[in-house]
Amino acid sequence: MMTRSGWLRNSVVIAAGVMFAMLAMTPAAYPRAKKKVEPTPTETPTPTATPTPEAKVWNFDQDKAGEVASGWKAISGDWQVIPDPSAPSPPNTFGLPPGRLLTSLIHGLNYSTMAVVDDPTEYSNFTMEASFKPAGGRFDCSGGIVFRYVDDKNFYLLSAGCPSDYFTLSRMSGGNATVLSQKVVPTDRDTWYKIKVVAAGDRFTCYNDDKMIYDASDSKIAQGRIGLWASNDSQARFDNVTIIKPLAGAEGGAGSATPAAPPPLPPPPH
Numbered sequence: 001m002m003t004r005s006g007w008l009r010n011s012v013v014i015a016a017g018v019m020f021a022m023l024a025m026t027p028a029a030y031p032r033a034k035k036k037v038e039p040t041p042t043e044t045p046t047p048t049a050t051p052t053p054e055a056k057v058w059n060f061d062q063d064k065a066g067e068v069a070s071g072w073k074a075i076s077g078d079w080q081v082i083p084d085p086s087a088p089s090p091p092n093t094f095g096l097p098p099g100r101l102l103t104s105l106i107h108g109l110n111y112s113t114m115a116v117v118d119d120p121t122e123y124s125n126f127t128m129e130a131s132f133k134p135a136g137g138r139f140d141c142s143g144g145i146v147f148r149y150v151d152d153k154n155f156y157l158l159s160a161g162c163p164s165d166y167f168t169l170s171r172m173s174g175g176n177a178t179v180l181s182q183k184v185v186p187t188d189r190d191t192w193y194k195i196k197v198v199a200a201g202d203r204f205t206c207y208n209d210d211k212m213i214y215d216a217s218d219s220k221i222a223q224g225r226i227g228l229w230a231s232n233d234s235q236a237r238f239d240n241v242t243i244i245k246p247l248a249g250a251e252g253g254a255g256s257a258t259p260a261a262p263p264p265l266p267p268p269p270h
Contacts (some may be wrong), residue, residue, distance in 0.1 A: 020257060058117075058241040060092040068115070069094045075152050077113025077230065087239045088131045095135070095143075095237035096230055104139055104232035116149050116227030123147070124223035126243040129196035129207075134162035134189050136235025141189050143236030144168075146227035147197060154221060157229055158197045158206055162187045169197075169206055169216050181206070181216040192239075200246075 063069045063081040072079070077096055084093045096113060104111045126147075135177035144159030153175040159168050169187035171178045185208050189192065196207040202219035205212060226243055230236040 013147055013243060016182060031210055036079055053247050054245040056243050058094070059089040059239060060094045061089060063092060063094075064094065064107045065071070071118055072115050073118045075114040075116055077115070079115040079228075082094045082196065082237060084133075084237055084239075086133070086192070087237075088239055093133070093230070093237040093239045094166045094241075095133075096235050098233075098235060109232055112229060112231050114146060114227055114229045115151065116146065116225050120225070122223045122225055123199075123243060124244065125200050126248055127196065127198045127228055127246075128242065129194060130228070130241040131192055131194050131239040132160060133237045133239075134160065134187055134234065135237055137233040140232035140234045141236065142187075142231040142234050143238070144229045145195060145197065145241075146229050147199060148221045148224035149227050155224060155227075156197075156204070156218075156221060158204075159229060159231070160185065160187045160193060160194060160195055160208065162189060162234070167206070167208055167213055169204060169214075171218055173220055180204075180218050183208045183213055185213060 001165055036264075058069065058071070060081050065081050067081060068074055069081050072094070073270050078099060079094065079096060081092050082095050082097065083091050085091065087093045094115070100111070100113070119186050128145055128147050128195050130145050131235050132143050132145075134143060141162035142159055142164070143162075147156050147158075149155040153172060155172050157170050157172065159166075159170070161168065165184050165186050166182055167187075168182045169180045171180055194207075194209050196210070198205040198207075202217050204216050204218070206214055206216070226241075228241070230238075
């Protein structure tokens, strides 16, 4: 016969077993945190290098003062390297010293001077720009950039007039000048400007200090060399003359790729 104490002990053991079983079957109030799945790293593609357009720059800083700049040829006038502390890239510029007053009078103030790059490379489509300072001259202080130069009687000229204030694109053909476009743009003596032309086929977009002034079209001269120009007794000075060719295959640029012809059609069924 079970004693009272034994019965109580057995009851406690049975109750403890039931509670243990219930706890084991009941889900935890706070489930375990799932292990964070690290995302698979995505391989970063290596960017394709962008080709750099071909560019040439003349800043004249390695040239000897008083002489024609290396790689350039004076067609007319006493072009020479001139030190100028105000130059965009000091110490040197390329331009004209005082003089030509009498020559200008003899020619009825219709005299100009020019220097061209001695390299025979001819350019068709390109961007050309130069820093330009109108200086000196009793009658004139004009200057400009020459492009598609064939000879001294056939070329294009983008010029900034001083003191006339005319920003002019003209074509010299057979020694006769034709104005293609012209607009009044104030041009002050002893002030640096940047003049630029973008040539693409028969279209010329012209800029002064990075402001587009006008577009013009002409197809008379297809290609040629580049150069610099000054009028009468102007003591024009130039710095950072730059020519940039478009990338091969660029739209409207030299060397644009011609699309391949489509494959021939199959013969009709019999």
